[in-house]
Amino acid sequence: MLIEQLINGLTLGSIYAIVALGFTLVFGVLGIINMAHGEIFMFGAFIGVMITSIFDAPLWVAFAAAILVTAILGYFLENFALRPLRSKQGVSHLAPLISTIGVSIFLENLSHHMFGAGNRPFEAPFAEINFQIGSITVYLVQIVIFVISILLMVALSFWLGKTKAGKALRATAENLETASLLGVDTKRIITMTVIIASAMGGIAGILVGMAFNSVNPQMGLSMGLKGLAIIILGGMGNVRGAMAGGLILGLAETFVVVYGDSGYKDAIAFLAIIVILLIRPQGLFGKKITT
Amino acid sequence: MKRTIKKVAQFSALASMLALAACGGGGEQTSGEADGQATDGGVVKADIGVVSYLSGSGAAYGEAITSGLELALEEINAKGEVEINLIIEDSAGKQDQALTAAQKLMNSENVTALIGPTLSTEMNVVGPEADLNGVPTIGTSTTAEGIPQIGEYIFRNSLPEALAIPASIDKAIEKYDAKKVAILYGNDDVFTKSGFDTMKAAAEEKGLEILTIETFQKGQSDYNAQLTKIKGLNPDLILASALYNEGAVIMDQARKMGIDVPFVGGNGFNSPEVIEIAGDAADGLIVATPWYAEKDDPKVQEFVSKFEEKYGKKPDQFAAQAYDALYIYAEALKNAGSNDRDAFRDALAEVKITGILGDFAFDAEGDVIMTPTVLVIEDGAFKVFE
Numbered sequence: 001m002l003i004e005q006l007i008n009g010l011t012l013g014s015i016y017a018i019v020a021l022g023f024t025l026v027f028g029v030l031g032i033i034n035m036a037h038g039e040i041f042m043f044g045a046f047i048g049v050m051i052t053s054i055f056d057a058p059l060w061v062a063f064a065a066a067i068l069v070t071a072i073l074g075y076f077l078e079n080f081a082l083r084p085l086r087s088k089q090g091v092s093h094l095a096p097l098i099s100t101i102g103v104s105i106f107l108e109n110l111s112h113h114m115f116g117a118g119n120r121p122f123e124a125p126f127a128e129i130n131f132q133i134g135s136i137t138v139y140l141v142q143i144v145i146f147v148i149s150i151l152l153m154v155a156l157s158f159w160l161g162k163t164k165a166g167k168a169l170r171a172t173a174e175n176l177e178t179a180s181l182l183g184v185d186t187k188r189i190i191t192m193t194v195i196i197a198s199a200m201g202g203i204a205g206i207l208v209g210m211a212f213n214s215v216n217p218q219m220g221l222s223m224g225l226k227g228l229a230i231i232i233l234g235g236m237g238n239v240r241g242a243m244a245g246g247l248i249l250g251l252a253e254t255f256v257v258v259y260g261d262s263g264y265k266d267a268i269a270f271l272a273i274i275v276i277l278l279i280r281p282q283g284l285f286g287k288k289i290t291t
Numbered sequence: 292m293k294r295t296i297k298k299v300a301q302f303s304a305l306a307s308m309l310a311l312a313a314c315g316g317g318g319e320q321t322s323g324e325a326d327g328q329a330t331d332g333g334v335v336k337a338d339i340g341v342v343s344y345l346s347g348s349g350a351a352y353g354e355a356i357t358s359g360l361e362l363a364l365e366e367i368n369a370k371g372e373v374e375i376n377l378i379i380e381d382s383a384g385k386q387d388q389a390l391t392a393a394q395k396l397m398n399s400e401n402v403t404a405l406i407g408p409t410l411s412t413e414m415n416v417v418g419p420e421a422d423l424n425g426v427p428t429i430g431t432s433t434t435a436e437g438i439p440q441i442g443e444y445i446f447r448n449s450l451p452e453a454l455a456i457p458a459s460i461d462k463a464i465e466k467y468d469a470k471k472v473a474i475l476y477g478n479d480d481v482f483t484k485s486g487f488d489t490m491k492a493a494a495e496e497k498g499l500e501i502l503t504i505e506t507f508q509k510g511q512s513d514y515n516a517q518l519t520k521i522k523g524l525n526p527d528l529i530l531a532s533a534l535y536n537e538g539a540v541i542m543d544q545a546r547k548m549g550i551d552v553p554f555v556g557g558n559g560f561n562s563p564e565v566i567e568i569a570g571d572a573a574d575g576l577i578v579a580t581p582w583y584a585e586k587d588d589p590k591v592q593e594f595v596s597k598f599e600e601k602y603g604k605k606p607d608q609f610a611a612q613a614y615d616a617l618y619i620y621a622e623a624l625k626n627a628g629s630n631d632r633d634a635f636r637d638a639l640a641e642v643k644i645t646g647i648l649g650d651f652a653f654d655a656e657g658d659v660i661m662t663p664t665v666l667v668i669e670d671g672a673f674k675v676f677e
Binding site for chain 1: 478505506507508509511512513514515516517519520522523536537539540543544547548549564568569570
């Protein structure tokens with residue numbers, strides 16, 4: 001029982017973490033909250049459903065297609081919703097936030113029209129592979145999700161910390177103009193960041209589709225809000241913080257159900273976040289901002 | 292309270308006077324015609340007003356209802372025992388628009404009776420007004436508690452949840468000798484919440500042990516935590532008050548983790564979509580329904596084939612309930628022998644017919660007396676549960 005719930009919590013937490021990684025990447029570089037991230041994640045899930053159910057294609061094709069489509073969505077997001085606002089004078093710092101909310105509403109309605117309002121099942125044989133340990137059923141997907149989330153975290157940390165592109169990205173995050181004066185192609189860096197974050201949303205979408213066998217146009221909203229809460233909990237723009245925050249929220253939600261009342265699941269999980277933030281306002285891994 | 296009633300009465304009297312004044316000569320003409328209708332040639336003629344959800348997000352319900360009514364109308368008028376004229380108005384699923392439409396039908400169109408608004412929330416505002424005006428009204432899709440109790444002119448032929456859920460729980464207990472149940476419901480939806488109240492009351496009444504009550508929210512995709520908890524408690528049955536969209540996913544995740552006990556669902560869970568979404572995992576879902584299109588009854592099969600021919604799709608329960616409602620009205624009209632509202636109401640209360648939903652009668656309050664069909668999903672199809 002307890003071990004099964006632990007697995008449930010880790011699976012949910014890993015998914016939250018992957019969603020939050022996408023959030024934190026965009027926030028870290030651009031300093032904006034990308035409210036369309038949840039919907040891009042939902043689109044990735046739908047692409048996976050379509051590829052596997054309509055074209056009967058193998059899973060790796062579904063992954064490739066979802067990554068491709070969400071990357072393209074990310075490119076459009078940057079080009080049409082974010083960049084035009086960045087280059088103009090006198091634009092409110094809240095404008096990009098509102099603009100991404102607009103994109104999220106557009107994408108949700110678009111998927112309503114394209115895929116219908118109901119739940120779509122994810123028909124992949126891979127999602128059925130499981131093994132028994134005693135009375136516990138463990139699905140391979142659950143393990144894969146956990147591993148992918150760890151891999152993504154490690155890869156992102158390495159990329160940001162050690163590679164040249166990562167350093168350029170951090171320089172851009174520090175100061176756009178200075179980085180550009182030092183020879184960093186900031187336009188390219190920003191576009192690349194949004195694309196990578198979106199593609200990670202797409203990966204998370206497919207994983208959720210396989211784990212829970214449920215994909216619908218509304219799933220982006222709740223996932224997006226959870227992702228937002230997690231990056232605040234973990235520390236804005238911090239990769240390890242997103243991972244830890246995701247796991248904490250996933251486990252907290254699961255164990256509220258185990259030991260308490262499922263009706264208070266979200267309430268208690270978010271209450272925990274508020275308490276943590278009262279003690280550490282900068283988030284778990286965030287740095288204190290000194291002025 | 293008394294003062295409010297008085298005010299409402301005054302207002303509606305004023306409103307109806309205004310409405311009469313507004314249509315002037317037209318109004319007189321209608322009532323003059325109505326006098327002639329009752330006596331001419333022995334065939335009772337009557338205008339019946341219909342308020343239905345014809346535009347907006349629930350337009351599919353209104354479409355099904357009016358399709359069922361139109362099909363019944365053709366057959367009834369062709370028989371020639373009574374002559375009915377339907378006047379259809381759109382409520383758009385809104386309380387105020389439903390009330391305006393009903394007032395127009397009652398006051399300026401001078402209809403004998405109404406066939407009710409689609410939603411229970413709409414009926415809660417139209418019902419008291421119709422009762423006050425003494426216009427008999429039948430709901431064909433209103434399943435909430437307390438609808439026929441609005442007044443003595445308000446009836447329904449839609450199967451209330453309070454009848455459907457205990458019927459399916461009863462059968463499931465009988466078959467599986469169930470003693471312990473777990474309940475799972477959506478706590479952010481009025482419909483699933485009221486279904487849960489009915490389930491809990493039924494389970495307590497049958498002396499079932501309720502192991503746990505778990506909740507979920509709309510659009511949630513992960514139910515593993517709740518289901519693992521339920522699995523650990525080993526129930527004989529799971530009672531789930533969910534809409535089919537969430538319900539199907541719940542069943543899928545439950546079967547995946549090895550929960551193989553039957554599920555009992557409410558009206559919202561009763562949809563072929565469950566099989567579409569959950570596939571094999573949907574096997575073992577038990578629901579009670581007033582309408583079963585595969586029923587081995589010539590009347591049912593005739594209705595299904597006629598409906599399919601005319602509208603190009605299979606009739607759902609909304610079409611079937613509307614179809615039967617008009618037959619109930621026709622029978623009442625024939626027995627009343629006139630289109631007078633009070634005579635019609637008294638005849639309606641006594642109606643007993645065998646329609647496509649089975650044997651039908653009203654109880655003293657105007658609610659449904661009928662035995663619902665309990666269905667179970669087996670091998671990917673709804674079958675009668677025995």
